[in-house]
Amino acid sequence: MYKVFVNEKKLSISKYPADIEKNLRYEGFATLEIAVDLLQNTSCPEMNVYGENIDEIWEDFTHMFKVVEAAGGIVTNGNNETLFIKRLGKWDLPKGKIEQDESLEQAALREVEEETGLQELILEEFVNNTFHIYTERNGTRVLKTTYWFTMSYVGDKPAKPQTEEGITDVDWKSDHRIREEVFPSTFKNIQLILNEVWEKNI
Numbered sequence: 001m002y003k004v005f006v007n008e009k010k011l012s013i014s015k016y017p018a019d020i021e022k023n024l025r026y027e028g029f030a031t032l033e034i035a036v037d038l039l040q041n042t043s044c045p046e047m048n049v050y051g052e053n054i055d056e057i058w059e060d061f062t063h064m065f066k067v068v069e070a071a072g073g074i075v076t077n078g079n080n081e082t083l084f085i086k087r088l089g090k091w092d093l094p095k096g097k098i099e100q101d102e103s104l105e106q107a108a109l110r111e112v113e114e115e116t117g118l119q120e121l122i123l124e125e126f127v128n129n130t131f132h133i134y135t136e137r138n139g140t141r142v143l144k145t146t147y148w149f150t151m152s153y154v155g156d157k158p159a160k161p162q163t164e165e166g167i168t169d170v171d172w173k174s175d176h177r178i179r180e181e182v183f184p185s186t187f188k189n190i191q192l193i194l195n196e197v198w199e200k201n202i
Contacts (some may be wrong), residue, residue: 002058004040004143005013005188006133010046018048026051032061036133065133065143069098072128073151074197075118082194083153084182085115085161091182093190094145109131109148116170120155128196130189148193156165166181 002013018021022038024031026049038044051057072095084091096111098104105123114121127148134142140183159170173182175198183191 001056001155002061003192004061004132005130006036008188009039009044010188011035011039012046012048013054013061014048015054016050017052017054019195020046022046023048023050026057027047029060029064032057032064036064037101043119056171062143065141066117068142068144068150070095070144070146071098071104071111071149072096072146073108073114073121073149074193075116075121075153076150077153077172079174080134080172083118083159084104084131084171084173085118085167086169086171087167089167089185091186091190093148093193095148105149108147109151112151115165117160117162118153118155118157120153120157122152124150124152127193127200130193132187132189146189149199 001015004011004013012018022044024035024047026032028149031049035047035049039047049057072093073083074093077083085093085094094112094115096107096115098107098111102110104126109121109123112121127150129145129147132144136142136200161167161170178194
């Protein structure tokens, strides 16, 4: 199953109908256009497009957009706290676009270093990717794929926000503070990937 966020509303692409209000059987590009349009322009909160061949549906879906790839880190320290950045009033995980000739791992480490000022990082493992859609100022529709990696910070220096990128704060947060402070003021993709990491660690 694929989960893509459109204006913070979830579009699922799966094999079977889901237990939600709106399911559409895949019948070609038009089905996907309708699904995105309903999420962008109506009060429809969630949508599931289903069909036998998920990979084929996904390939058709990606052809509707300019695909942008990014990488980021879920960084923990010795106190089992997770590193967050604050940008435009929302808590987020450090991430950014992958540069030419750069591996996913290199991009993830570089972006964490640039956005938080921390360098003594150990890359651990790939967790998953998240997807969301947005429209550029020129009207181009973009599907952004972010590849997430867990990392450990083994240094003792304080983090510093990359202010030229609009980051206003960097903070280490316990799981309790993530639920209390971050989840009410973050993106659905961030909740999704953090929950996935927590489930793996249970």
